[in-house]
Amino acid sequence: MRIIILKDNQAVADFGAQHIQNKLRQQPSSTLGLATGSSPIKLYEQLITAYKNNEVSFKDVTTFNLDEYLGLADVHPQSYRHFMNTQLFNHLDIKLTNTFVPDGSTTDPFKTCADYEELIVGKGGIDLQLLGIGKNGHIGFNEPSSSLASRTRVKTLSKSTVEANQHFFNPDEFQPYLSITMGIGSIMEAKEILLIATGETKANAIQQTVEGPLSAHCPASILQMHSKAIIAMDEDAAQQLHDIDFYKYVEKENQRYIKS
Ligand code: F6R
Numbered sequence: 001m002r003i004i005i006l007k008d009n010q011a012v013a014d015f016g017a018q019h020i021q022n023k024l025r026q027q028p029s030s031t032l033g034l035a036t037g038s039s040p041i042k043l044y045e046q047l048i049t050a051y052k053n054n055e056v057s058f059k060d061v062t063t064f065n066l067d068e069y070l071g072l073a074d075v076h077p078q079s080y081r082h083f084m085n086t087q088l089f090n091h092l093d094i095k096l097t098n099t100f101v102p103d104g105s106t107t108d109p110f111k112t113c114a115d116y117e118e119l120i121v122g123k124g125g126i127d128l129q130l131l132g133i134g135k136n137g138h139i140g141f142n143e144p145s146s147s148l149a150s151r152t153r154v155k156t157l158s159k160s161t162v163e164a165n166q167h168f169f170n171p172d173e174f175q176p177y178l179s180i181t182m183g184i185g186s187i188m189e190a191k192e193i194l195l196i197a198t199g200e201t202k203a204n205a206i207q208q209t210v211e212g213p214l215s216a217h218c219p220a221s222i223l224q225m226h227s228k229a230i231i232a233m234d235e236d237a238a239q240q241l242h243d244i245d246f247y248k249y250v251e252k253e254n255q256r257y258i259k260s
Contacts, residue, residue: 001223002254003210003247004232009042009198012234016130016196017046019230021056023128023192029060031120033129033187034088035140036065036080037165039196040130041087048091058094062123064116066131066140067181068104070154071174078168078175079104102152102180113152113180120186129190133197136160137205137218141181148214148222150183184222193229195220197237206233207240210247 006012020043023030034040050056065080074081081101089099100119106112120126131139136158142150143158157165157177169175187193197206208218210231215221223229238244 013042016043030127033126039132065101068102069176070178073105126190131195141179149185197233200236202237203240
């Protein structure tokens with residue numbers, strides 16, 4: 001794992017956006033895995049700015065989102081499809097037909113999950129997967145105790161995840177507690193992974209991910225087994241790491257020969 005500790009939220013967004021742009025310059029027809037939530041919002045803003053400045057194009061890019069609420073139609077303002085369209089896709093030259101989000105309004109979730117897996121394989125797999133991390137160490141909506149080999153499937157959200165996402169919903173609005181999520185095994189097949197984490201509420205999950213044992217109790221700890229995973233975080237999210245000086249030293253050395 002490459003562990004990158006940056007000053008703040010903005011620096012993490014800048015790094016992540018630059019990393020994605022570098023990937024698209026090398027491979028303009030990349031397939032990206034994307035996340036929703038608060039973590040990538042600034043990063044997406046940076047990508048939009050870069051596109052508007054003619055620094056990057058998404059016209060040949062395909063995307064797959066990690067997850068969607070089960071029971072929300074794609075037009076629902078809290079659906080992850082709506083989030084992606086409004087926060088990113090509508091502002092780029094990407095073809096909406098090349099953007100995929102699990103169908104939360106499906107009447108046959110099991111088929112929808114199997115089809116999603118097939119579609120990813122059919123597009124040649126994910127070249128670069130962007131991840132956020134839950135306070136409990138989840139990636140996608142793979143909550144603690146999820147099989148580390150799991151595939152795209154229906155998952156029940158934990159109480160802490162429902163609470164963490166409550167602020168996106170109006171108090172009188174139905175908040176789903178079921179999701180369709182890519183599995184941990186599916187995520188691990190991405191050729192490259194970039195996880196971003198900011199704020200002290202993520203500090204414990206980050207410590208478990210980087211230094212804890214490999215365990216379904218902290219799903220993100222599986223990234224220890226990925227040969228090309230970057231964990232980019234701000235100082236607040238890094239504050240519980242025991243070997244923080246070592247990671248900073250190693251990354252300083254990395255800068256001599258790694259471009260991004
Ligand atoms: C969202 C997703 C989740 C979030 C995680 C962190 O598509 O897959 O794993 O990345 O819940 O959410 P935020 O960024 O809102 O703290």
